[in-house]
Amino acid sequence: MCKVSSHGATRLWITAAALLAPVALVCALPAAAQYPGQIKNDDQNAAGLRAVGVLEWTGGEDHPKAGRLIPICIYDGQDLEDAGEYMARPAPLAVESEVEYQLFENGKPVGLFDIDTAGQQQGFWVGFGKWKPLPKPKPAPAQVARIDEDDAQSDVPILHRKHNSGSGSGNGSGDAASDSSASAPDPDRPTLHKGGDASAGSDSSGSGSSSGSGSGDTASDSSAPAPDPNRPTLHRSDDTSSSAGASPSGSGRPRLKKKNDDNEAYVEDVATVTNPDRPHLFYGKAAGYSSPVLSSLVGLPIDMHQEVAVSDAKSRPEHLWSYIWANPGDEDKMKAAMEDLARTALGLNPPPAPRPKPAHKSSSARKPSTPAPPPPAPAPLLVDQFRVFELAYGSGATMVLSAHTLSTGAQEKFVTLVAQPDLYGGVAVLIKNITDAARLDSTPRMKLIDAVDALADNRGELLFELRGATQRQFALYRVLRGDATRIFLTAATAIGAAAAAAPTGE
Numbered sequence: 001m002c003k004v005s006s007h008g009a010t011r012l013w014i015t016a017a018a019l020l021a022p023v024a025l026v027c028a029l030p031a032a033a034q035y036p037g038q039i040k041n042d043d044q045n046a047a048g049l050r051a052v053g054v055l056e057w058t059g060g061e062d063h064p065k066a067g068r069l070i071p072i073c074i075y076d077g078q079d080l081e082d083a084g085e086y087m088a089r090p091a092p093l094a095v096e097s098e099v100e101y102q103l104f105e106n107g108k109p110v111g112l113f114d115i116d117t118a119g120q121q122q123g124f125w126v127g128f129g130k131w132k133p134l135p136k137p138k139p140a141p142a143q144v145a146r147i148d149e150d151d152a153q154s155d156v157p158i159l160h161r162k163h164n165s166g167s168g169s170g171n172g173s174g175d176a177a178s179d180s181s182a183s184a185p186d187p188d189r190p191t192l193h194k195g196g197d198a199s200a201g202s203d204s205s206g207s208g209s210s211s212g213s214g215s216g217d218t219a220s221d222s223s224a225p226a227p228d229p230n231r232p233t234l235h236r237s238d239d240t241s242s243s244a245g246a247s248p249s250g251s252g253r254p255r256l257k258k259k260n261d262d263n264e265a266y267v268e269d270v271a272t273v274t275n276p277d278r279p280h281l282f283y284g285k286a287a288g289y290s291s292p293v294l295s296s297l298v299g300l301p302i303d304m305h306q307e308v309a310v311s312d313a314k315s316r317p318e319h320l321w322s323y324i325w326a327n328p329g330d331e332d333k334m335k336a337a338m339e340d341l342a343r344t345a346l347g348l349n350p351p352p353a354p355r356p357k358p359a360h361k362s363s364s365a366r367k368p369s370t371p372a373p374p375p376p377a378p379a380p381l382l383v384d385q386f387r388v389f390e391l392a393y394g395s396g397a398t399m400v401l402s403a404h405t406l407s408t409g410a411q412e413k414f415v416t417l418v419a420q421p422d423l424y425g426g427v428a429v430l431i432k433n434i435t436d437a438a439r440l441d442s443t444p445r446m447k448l449i450d451a452v453d454a455l456a457d458n459r460g461e462l463l464f465e466l467r468g469a470t471q472r473q474f475a476l477y478r479v480l481r482g483d484a485t486r487i488f489l490t491a492a493t494a495i496g497a498a499a500a501a502a503p504t505g506e
Contacts, residue, residue, distance in 0.1 A: 050075045050456050051083055051094045051311040052463070054449060054474065055103060055113055057131075058303050066297040069113060069127040069309060071095055072463070072474050073488050075455055080476070080488045084125050091118045094311070095127035101309035106450065107320040107460070109134060113309055121298065124493035128296055300467075308450045308463060321451040321460050323390040323397045330421075335386050337427045338401045342415045345434050346405060348379030380406050389451050391460040391479055397421055398479050400448050400462065410438040416446040418462065418477070418484055430484040431477070437469075444468040452476075454488070461487065 051074045057067030071083030071094035083094035093099075095118035103111040111134060115127040297304070325331050343349045384402040391398055402416045418431035435443040444466040451460035454476055462484075466473040476488040 048077075048313040049093075050454070051099075051101075052452055052454050053083065053094060053101060053127075053309040053311070054463070054465075055101070055307045055309045056297055056304055057307075058297060058301055058305070061111075061305075064131055067128075067131065068121070068297045069095065069101065069115065069129065070474075071125060071127070072490060073454060073476065080454065082490055084490065084493075088125070092125050095125055099127075099311055101311045104308045104310060104450065104452065106322055108318065110307075119296075121296070122493065126296075306449050306465070308452045310452065312456070314456075316453075316456065319453065319458060319460070321389045321391065323388040325388075325397070331388065334388075334397075334399060334421060334427065335401070338386070338399060338417055338419060339381060339383065339403070341419075341427060341429065342401060342403050342417060343379050343381055345415050345417075345432060346381075346413045348381060348405065350379070382406065385448060387448060389460065389462070391451060391462075392458070398462075399427075402446070402448060410436065412437045414445045416448070416464075418479070420479075420482065428482065430479065430482070440467070440469040441471065444472065449474075 052072045054070045054072060055067060056070065057064040059065035071092055073080045074083045074086045074094060075081075084092055087093040095115055097115055097117065099115040101113045101115070102109050103113060112132040113129055114132060115129040117129075118125060118127045120126075340349075381403050382405070384404065385400070386402075387400045389398045389400070390396070397420060399419050399421075400417070401419075402414075404415070405411075405413045407413065413434070413436045416431070416433040417429055419427045419429045422428040431446075433443075433446040435445055445468075447465040447467055449463045449465055452463050453459065454461050454463075459478075462477045462479065464475050464477065466475055471492045473492050474490045475486055477484050478487050
C-alpha cells in the first residue's frame with residue numbers, strides 16, 4: 001500500500017492546477033468574446049428618413065392660387081435616394097397622404113405643407129395638399145413670486161370677525177374696550193329680507209304686523225323704504241294680473257308673426273318647402289362623390305415661386321444659412337467683382353481701348369495733346385439673385401450669383417457662378433455655368449433654390465434646379481475645403497414646355 005505524504009499531495013494539487021489553468025483560460029475566451037460590453041438599441045440609434053422637396057406655387061404666400069410639391073431626395077442614413085422612385089407603391093413614400101413637410105426660407109421655418117393627394121404630372125410624381133401656418137409657440141409659464149420664509153407670517157392676510165354690540169354687557173373691561181372700537185352699523189347699508197319677513201313691510205296681514213309688535217319692530221318698519229312703483233316685475237305666463245289681450249311680458253317684447261298674418265315675414269319648415277331651387281344639406285356622401293380635386297400647377301409660369309420643403313420625423317435645431325460680413329462694405333465689393341466675372345464669361349466686356357499713338361516732335365509750334373477717351377460703360381447685365389451663405393459654422397462665405405443678358409430669343413445668355421473669397425481679397429470661382437437659350441437641353445441653366453441640410457449633419461448643401469428647354473433636373477452640391485462637388489442628381493423629367501421647332505432648310 002502506497003502512502004502519499006501531505007507535502008506530496010500539495011505538490012500534486014499545484015501541478016494539476018497549473019495544467020488546468022490554460023484550459024480554463026481557453027474555455028473562457030469565447031464567453032468573454034461574446035460579451036459586447038455595451039448594449040445598443042438599434043431602433044433608437046438608427047437614423048430616421050429625411051425627405052427633401054421643393055414647393056412650387058403661384059400667387060402670394062398668404063393666399064396661394066395653385067401649388068405642387070416635387071419630391072427630390074430621401075436620406076435613409078447611408079445614401080441619398082431619389083424621392084420620386086423611393087418605395088413607389090404606386091405613389092412614392094415622399095408624396096403619400098398625410099405626409100407633412102416643413103417649409104424653410106434661408107434655414108428659417110416659415111410654414112407647413114400637408115400632402116393630401118398625389119399624381120403624375122408630365123411624367124413625374126407631385127404632391128398636392130394644403131399650406132398651413134406654423135403652430136404658435138406655447139406661452140411661457142407664469143413666474144410665481146417666491147415667498148421669504150423669514151418674513152412669511154407678515155404677508156399672510158388675517159380675517160377679523162365682526163364684534164357683537166351686545167357682548168359688552170356680560171364681559172369684562174377688555175370686551176368693553178373692543179366693543180367701543182367697533183364702528184357703528186351704517187344705516188344706508190342695504191339689507192336682504194326673506195319673502196315672509198315681517199320687517200320688510202310687504203305683508204300687512206301676518207302675525208308680524210306693526211300692531212302686534214313691540215317698539216323694536218316699529219322702528220324696523222319705519223326704517224324700511226317704501227316699494228318703488230316703477231320697479232319692473234316679472235310675471236309668469238299664467239299670471240291673471242296682466243290685462244286681457246296684452247302680451248305677458250310687455251308690449252316692447254318682439255314676437256314672431258304667424259304664417260297667416262298679411263304682409264308679415266314668417267319661418268317655414270324645411271320639409272314643406274316647395275321651391276325646387278332651394279339648396280339642401282344632407283349627411284353622408286352623394287352618389288358619384290370622389291376626393292376633392294385640389295388646384296394644381298401645370299408647366300412653369302412666370303410668376304412661380306419655389307421654396308425648400310423638408311420632412312423629418314426628428315426635431316432638429318434651427319440653423320440659419322445667412323452669412324454676416326465683418327465689414328458691411330465687403331458684400332458690395334464682392335458682388336461687383338462677381339458681376340465683372342459674369343460679364344467676362346458672357347463676353348459682354350468690350351475689348352480694351354487701343355493705346356494712343358505718340359505725337360511726332362517738330363520744331364514748329366506744338367499741337368495740344370488730345371485727352372484720353374473715357375472708359376466704356378459696363379455692359380448691361382440683369383442680376384437674378386445674389387446670395388451669400390455660411391453653409392457650416394465658421395466655414396466662411398459662399399457666394400452665388402445668377403444673371404442673364406438683355407437679349408431675347410436664342411441670343412439670350414445665362415450665367416451662374418459659385419465662388420468664395422480668397423486669401424488676397426479676390427474671388428475664387430468654384431462653379432461656372434454658362435449657356436444660352438439655343439442649347440438649354442444640352443447645357444441646362446442652373447437656378448438656385450436655397451440651401452438645405454439634406455444629410456442631417458448640420459451642414460448645408462446648395463440645391464439647384466437644372467432647367468432646360470423641355471426637361472429639368474434637381475441637383476445638390478456640397479461646398480467643402482474650397483471645392484464644390486455634386487452629391488445628388490434627380491432623373492430628367494419633362495416640364496411640359498413645347499420643344500423648339502427644328503429649323504427648316506433653305
